[in-house]
Amino acid sequence: MSQLIRERWPAGIAAAVSVLCLLAAGCTGIGAIGGTPGGTTVTVAIVANPQMRDVETLTPQFERSHPGIRVHYVTLPENEARQKITESVATGSREFDVVMISNYETPMWARNGWLTDLQPLADRTPGYDPADFIGPIRSSLSYRGHLYSVPFYGESSFLMYRKDLFAAHHLTMPLHPTWRQVAHFADRLHDPRHGTAGICLRGAPGWGEVLAPLDTVINTFGGRWYDMRWNAQLTSPAVQRAVSFYVGLVRRAGEPAAATAGFTECATQFAQGNAAMWYDATSAAGLLEDPATSTVAGKVGYVAAPVAATASSGWLYSWSLGIPTTTVHKDAAWQFLAWATSRDYIKLVGNKLGWARLPPGSRESTYTIPQYREVSRPFGGPTLTGIRQADPEHPTVQPVPYTGVQFLDIPEFQDLGTRVSQQINAAIAGQQSVRAALDQSQQYAQTVGRSYQQPGHREGHHGR
DSSP states (O other), X not given: OOSOOOSOOSSSHHHHHHHHHHHSSOOOOOSOOSEETTEEEEEEEEEOSHHHHHHHHHHHHHXXXXXXXXXXXXXXXXXXXXXXXXHHHHXXXXXXXXXXXXXXXXXXXXXXXXXXXXXXXXXXXXXXXGGGBOHHHHHHTEETTEESSEEEEEXXXXXXXXXXXXXXXXXXXXXXXXXXXXXXXXXXXXXGGGTBBSOBOOOSSSTTTTHHHHHHHHHHTTOOSBOTTOOXXXXXXXXXXXXXXXXXXXXXXXXXXXXXXXXXXXXXXXXXTOBSEEEEEGGXXXXXXXXXXXXXXXXXXXXXXXXXXXXXXXOOEEEEEEOBTTOSOHHHHHHXXXXXXXXXXXXXXXXXXXXXXXXXXXBGGGGXXXXXXXXXXXXXXXHHHHHHHXXXXXXXXXXXXXXXXXXXXXXXXXXXXXXXXXXXXXXXXXXXXXXXXXXXXXHHHHHHHHHHTSTTOTTOSOOO
């Protein structure tokens, strides 16, 4: 794309152009639309992650109890899924009846009229109980008080560490560590000769990859993307300190090939015992405590997201399911959503696949299930605390004109964040300096910021 998007999405046009340019060519013909003999096919676009593989595994249970409905999944890697789903919804395509999105897209797309209002459907579905959704997660997926997507799982971020390695080196992890302490531990425990990284941190490009943890570091170091007049701040001293710290730490004591490591790669490294610490999503804990997928089950401690100048720093995020307004199968799509995000589904996962694999962070009632309370004893409390302490309205030290901890709630961020992440990724790979990366990032951010300095765009973000 030759330039950053300069305006909001008044009717979806800017978003469609942006994503079409990103894709270079439209993808067509993915998934089946319409009915099957004697029934309806609901086509669901999802992100390739372990929790969604679980729902695919259990979908025959849904189809047996809903004999008139068949579910067809289109499963894509995260960055590709974001682009494809945005293109499809923004252009009014009917290829997907259900889309996996997040609390980044939901309020904006609801405002644009792209998503079905799910509140009336949820309220009149017996036993669904939308009030059971954890408050900050429910609020982040709402627009004008109504749910426009429903959480499949929710998360904040925290620090995971190997209790056995810390004990062997006579180190004690505080419940509320600082980033300075974390760096000290990483340097002490980094042992590449024996295949142990001091810490695993995302380095792969993508606004949902390296920028997710890095933005929390920028926030807690006192940095911000924009001041209250939408002047870009990515070359400010606070941002420079934060990014230099993050890049230096991962290059010095991080995992091998950090520039290609995202959530999945770090999860694999940590679960295989190849890292002493990992800062990432609270939803990772279930994977680490499942002996079928982890060699470190029972050996991991969980503490709050590290801080510098703020009291807390964890992000707030939910992978959620929404229904585009263009679907012709709204009733069938809702029946699938109501099943996949229900209390009964959560218990089904536990009974069929193991209690450590429950979708976390979506419902309060999940944390009252006796079997899950037992398995989540090390991480359940820190997960709920992280979600409840996350403050998207006030993410950093100084006031900001946007909402969001690890993202900005403006449509341009999908492109802006991707571009900035590519610059940071190049610094992690040793291809350029942090200063050069931030100088280029500042130019990208200035382009977007100028559009918000125009009359009518001073308000920053819209209320949910």
